[in-house]
Amino acid sequence: MAKPEWTKSATTIRQTKKEKEPALGGTLASVFLLGFFIIFAWVSVYFLFLHRL
Amino acid sequence: MHIHKYEKIWLTFGIGCLIVFLTVVGVSAFAAGQQPPSCLTTIDPEKVDTTPPFDQPGLVKKGKNEYELNIVVAAFSFTPNAIEIPKGAKVTINVTSKDVIHGFEIPGTNVNMMVEPGYVNSLTMTFDKPGEYTILCNEYCGAGHHMMTARIKVVE
Numbered sequence: 001m002a003k004p005e006w007t008k009s010a011t012t013i014r015q016t017k018k019e020k021e022p023a024l025g026g027t028l029a030s031v032f033l034l035g036f037f038i039i040f041a042w043v044s045v046y047f048l049f050l051h052r053l
Numbered sequence: 054m055h056i057h058k059y060e061k062i063w064l065t066f067g068i069g070c071l072i073v074f075l076t077v078v079g080v081s082a083f084a085a086g087q088q089p090p091s092c093l094t095t096i097d098p099e100k101v102d103t104t105p106p107f108d109q110p111g112l113v114k115k116g117k118n119e120y121e122l123n124i125v126v127a128a129f130s131f132t133p134n135a136i137e138i139p140k141g142a143k144v145t146i147n148v149t150s151k152d153v154i155h156g157f158e159i160p161g162t163n164v165n166m167m168v169e170p171g172y173v174n175s176l177t178m179t180f181d182k183p184g185e186y187t188i189l190c191n192e193y194c195g196a197g198h199h200m201m202t203a204r205i206k207v208v209e
Contacts, residue, residue: 024059031063035070042074052163 090166091174098170101125101151112136112144120144124188126168127151129197131188136205138180145177156191159205167192180207 056064081087101107106123110132113121122144125132138144148157148168155168159178166174180186190201 022057024057028059028063032066035063035066039070046077049163052161 090176091169091172094173094175095171096149096173098149098151101149106147107149112138115145118142122146124148124157124203125151126155126157126190128153128155128195129190129201131157131190131201131203134188134203136203138205138207140183140207140209141179141181143177143179145175147173147175149173153194154192155194155201156189158189158191159186160189162186165191180205183207183209 096104096107102125106113106121107125110123110125113123115121118139118141120138120142122136122138124146126148127150146157146164148166149172150168150170152170154170156166157168157174158165162178164176164178166176168174184207186205186207188203188205190198194201
Protein backbone atom coordinates (compact mmCIF):
# COMPACT_ATOMS: atom_id res chain seq x y z
CA MET A 1 0.00 0.00 0.00
CA ALA A 2 2.86 2.25 0.75
CA LYS A 3 4.56 1.71 -2.62
CA PRO A 4 1.78 2.89 -4.96
CA GLU A 5 1.29 5.94 -2.78
CA TRP A 6 4.99 6.74 -2.94
CA THR A 7 4.98 6.32 -6.74
CA LYS A 8 1.96 8.57 -6.98
CA SER A 9 3.46 11.31 -4.86
CA ALA A 10 6.74 11.19 -6.83
CA THR A 11 4.82 11.69 -10.05
CA THR A 12 2.96 14.58 -8.49
CA ILE A 13 6.23 16.17 -7.41
CA ARG A 14 7.66 15.74 -10.91
CA GLN A 15 4.53 17.27 -12.38
CA THR A 16 4.64 20.20 -9.98
CA LYS A 17 8.30 20.79 -10.86
CA LYS A 18 7.44 20.86 -14.54
CA GLU A 19 4.60 23.31 -13.92
CA LYS A 20 6.78 25.56 -11.78
CA GLU A 21 9.11 26.45 -14.71
CA PRO A 22 7.84 29.99 -15.34
CA ALA A 23 6.80 31.19 -18.78
CA LEU A 24 9.20 34.08 -19.42
CA GLY A 25 8.63 34.61 -23.15
CA GLY A 26 6.80 37.90 -22.58
CA THR A 27 9.44 39.11 -20.16
CA LEU A 28 12.18 38.29 -22.69
CA ALA A 29 10.33 40.24 -25.37
CA SER A 30 9.85 43.24 -23.04
CA VAL A 31 13.49 43.20 -21.97
CA PHE A 32 14.67 43.20 -25.60
CA LEU A 33 12.18 45.89 -26.66
CA LEU A 34 13.47 48.16 -23.88
CA GLY A 35 17.06 47.10 -24.56
CA PHE A 36 16.90 47.92 -28.26
CA PHE A 37 15.24 51.25 -27.48
CA ILE A 38 18.06 52.13 -25.07
CA ILE A 39 20.69 51.08 -27.63
CA PHE A 40 18.96 53.08 -30.37
CA ALA A 41 18.77 56.18 -28.13
CA TRP A 42 22.40 55.84 -26.98
CA VAL A 43 23.79 55.27 -30.48
CA SER A 44 21.72 58.16 -31.93
CA VAL A 45 23.00 60.62 -29.33
CA TYR A 46 26.58 59.37 -29.71
CA PHE A 47 26.55 59.75 -33.50
CA LEU A 48 24.90 63.18 -33.21
CA PHE A 49 27.80 64.20 -30.95
CA LEU A 50 30.40 62.79 -33.38
CA HIS A 51 28.67 64.45 -36.33
CA ARG A 52 28.86 67.85 -34.63
CA LEU A 53 32.53 67.57 -33.63
CA MET B 54 21.57 27.47 -8.86
CA HIS B 55 19.04 27.08 -11.61
CA ILE B 56 18.77 30.04 -13.99
CA HIS B 57 16.10 30.07 -16.66
CA LYS B 58 17.42 30.00 -20.22
CA TYR B 59 15.80 33.36 -21.04
CA GLU B 60 17.29 34.94 -17.92
CA LYS B 61 20.75 33.87 -19.10
CA ILE B 62 20.05 35.49 -22.47
CA TRP B 63 19.00 38.88 -21.07
CA LEU B 64 21.69 38.93 -18.41
CA THR B 65 24.33 38.36 -21.12
CA PHE B 66 22.68 41.03 -23.29
CA GLY B 67 22.56 43.56 -20.44
CA ILE B 68 26.11 42.98 -19.24
CA GLY B 69 27.34 43.01 -22.85
CA CYS B 70 25.67 46.39 -23.49
CA LEU B 71 27.19 47.82 -20.32
CA ILE B 72 30.66 46.67 -21.38
CA VAL B 73 30.26 48.11 -24.90
CA PHE B 74 28.93 51.49 -23.63
CA LEU B 75 31.64 51.87 -20.99
CA THR B 76 34.36 50.87 -23.49
CA VAL B 77 33.20 53.50 -25.99
CA VAL B 78 33.04 56.20 -23.29
CA GLY B 79 36.38 55.07 -21.82
CA VAL B 80 38.18 55.12 -25.18
CA SER B 81 36.67 58.55 -25.98
CA ALA B 82 37.81 59.93 -22.64
CA PHE B 83 41.26 58.39 -22.20
CA ALA B 84 42.44 57.69 -25.77
CA ALA B 85 40.62 60.34 -27.82
CA GLY B 86 40.84 63.01 -25.11
CA GLN B 87 37.16 63.94 -24.79
CA GLN B 88 37.16 65.74 -21.47
CA PRO B 89 34.56 67.85 -19.66
CA PRO B 90 35.06 71.58 -20.32
CA SER B 91 35.98 72.55 -16.79
CA CYS B 92 37.55 71.97 -13.43
CA LEU B 93 41.26 72.67 -13.80
CA THR B 94 41.63 76.44 -14.23
CA THR B 95 40.51 78.67 -11.38
CA ILE B 96 40.08 82.45 -11.14
CA ASP B 97 39.05 84.91 -8.41
CA PRO B 98 35.44 85.76 -9.41
CA GLU B 99 35.76 89.24 -7.85
CA LYS B 100 38.80 90.11 -9.96
CA VAL B 101 37.60 88.83 -13.36
CA ASP B 102 37.72 92.35 -14.88
CA THR B 103 41.40 92.75 -14.04
CA THR B 104 42.59 89.18 -14.70
CA PRO B 105 43.91 88.35 -18.18
CA PRO B 106 42.54 87.29 -20.58
CA PHE B 107 39.18 88.43 -19.22
CA ASP B 108 40.29 92.05 -18.73
CA GLN B 109 40.03 92.35 -22.52
CA PRO B 110 37.30 89.90 -23.54
CA GLY B 111 36.82 89.05 -27.20
CA LEU B 112 38.33 87.10 -30.06
CA VAL B 113 42.13 86.84 -30.09
CA LYS B 114 44.15 85.35 -32.93
CA LYS B 115 46.58 82.76 -31.60
CA GLY B 116 47.96 81.19 -34.75
CA LYS B 117 47.13 80.41 -38.35
CA ASN B 118 43.40 79.80 -38.25
CA GLU B 119 43.52 79.38 -34.46
CA TYR B 120 41.67 81.71 -32.19
CA GLU B 121 40.81 82.19 -28.55
CA LEU B 122 37.41 83.57 -27.62
CA ASN B 123 37.29 84.93 -24.07
CA ILE B 124 33.84 85.71 -22.78
CA VAL B 125 32.86 87.14 -19.41
CA VAL B 126 29.46 85.97 -18.25
CA ALA B 127 27.44 87.86 -15.65
CA ALA B 128 23.76 88.33 -14.86
CA PHE B 129 22.30 88.82 -17.46
CA SER B 130 24.76 89.21 -20.32
CA PHE B 131 27.68 87.81 -22.25
CA THR B 132 30.61 90.18 -22.91
CA PRO B 133 31.13 90.61 -25.85
CA ASN B 134 27.66 89.79 -27.14
CA ALA B 135 28.28 90.08 -30.90
CA ILE B 136 31.22 88.13 -32.27
CA GLU B 137 32.48 87.62 -35.80
CA ILE B 138 34.47 84.49 -36.51
CA PRO B 139 36.10 83.63 -39.85
CA LYS B 140 34.81 80.43 -41.42
CA GLY B 141 36.87 77.34 -40.65
CA ALA B 142 38.50 78.88 -37.57
CA LYS B 143 39.44 76.64 -34.72
CA VAL B 144 38.25 78.56 -31.68
CA THR B 145 39.00 77.79 -28.06
CA ILE B 146 36.22 79.34 -26.03
CA ASN B 147 37.11 80.36 -22.46
CA VAL B 148 34.30 81.50 -20.21
CA THR B 149 33.99 82.47 -16.59
CA SER B 150 31.25 83.93 -14.42
CA LYS B 151 31.38 87.03 -12.23
CA ASP B 152 28.41 86.12 -10.07
CA VAL B 153 26.24 83.00 -10.16
CA ILE B 154 26.26 79.80 -12.20
CA HIS B 155 25.31 80.38 -15.81
CA GLY B 156 25.10 78.18 -18.89
CA PHE B 157 26.85 78.60 -22.23
CA GLU B 158 25.20 76.80 -25.08
CA ILE B 159 25.33 77.23 -28.84
CA PRO B 160 22.31 75.26 -30.06
CA GLY B 161 23.03 72.88 -32.93
CA THR B 162 26.67 72.40 -31.90
CA ASN B 163 28.52 70.48 -29.21
CA VAL B 164 29.24 73.71 -27.33
CA ASN B 165 27.44 73.35 -24.03
CA MET B 166 29.08 74.19 -20.72
CA MET B 167 28.29 75.35 -17.26
CA VAL B 168 29.87 78.66 -16.32
CA GLU B 169 30.81 78.62 -12.66
CA PRO B 170 32.17 81.55 -10.67
CA GLY B 171 35.77 80.80 -9.70
CA TYR B 172 36.43 78.50 -12.66
CA VAL B 173 37.42 78.97 -16.28
CA ASN B 174 35.62 76.56 -18.58
CA SER B 175 37.11 75.88 -21.99
CA LEU B 176 35.98 74.10 -25.11
CA THR B 177 37.43 73.98 -28.61
CA MET B 178 35.16 74.16 -31.61
CA THR B 179 35.80 74.51 -35.33
CA PHE B 180 33.25 76.72 -37.06
CA ASP B 181 32.97 75.16 -40.53
CA LYS B 182 29.50 76.36 -41.49
CA PRO B 183 28.95 80.06 -42.13
CA GLY B 184 25.89 81.64 -40.61
CA GLU B 185 24.57 83.06 -37.39
CA TYR B 186 24.72 81.19 -34.13
CA THR B 187 23.05 82.04 -30.86
CA ILE B 188 24.68 81.76 -27.46
CA LEU B 189 22.20 80.93 -24.72
CA CYS B 190 22.32 80.74 -20.95
CA ASN B 191 20.77 77.40 -20.08
CA GLU B 192 21.10 77.51 -16.28
CA TYR B 193 18.41 79.51 -14.53
CA CYS B 194 20.29 82.51 -13.12
CA GLY B 195 17.61 85.02 -12.14
CA ALA B 196 14.87 87.34 -13.40
CA GLY B 197 16.62 88.21 -16.68
CA HIS B 198 17.69 84.68 -17.53
CA HIS B 199 15.39 84.36 -20.55
CA MET B 200 16.90 87.47 -22.16
CA MET B 201 20.50 86.36 -21.72
CA THR B 202 21.78 85.74 -25.25
CA ALA B 203 24.61 86.68 -27.59
CA ARG B 204 25.27 86.20 -31.31
CA ILE B 205 28.13 84.66 -33.21
CA LYS B 206 28.46 85.35 -36.92
CA VAL B 207 30.63 82.98 -38.92
CA VAL B 208 31.75 84.84 -42.04
CA GLU B 209 33.57 83.71 -45.19
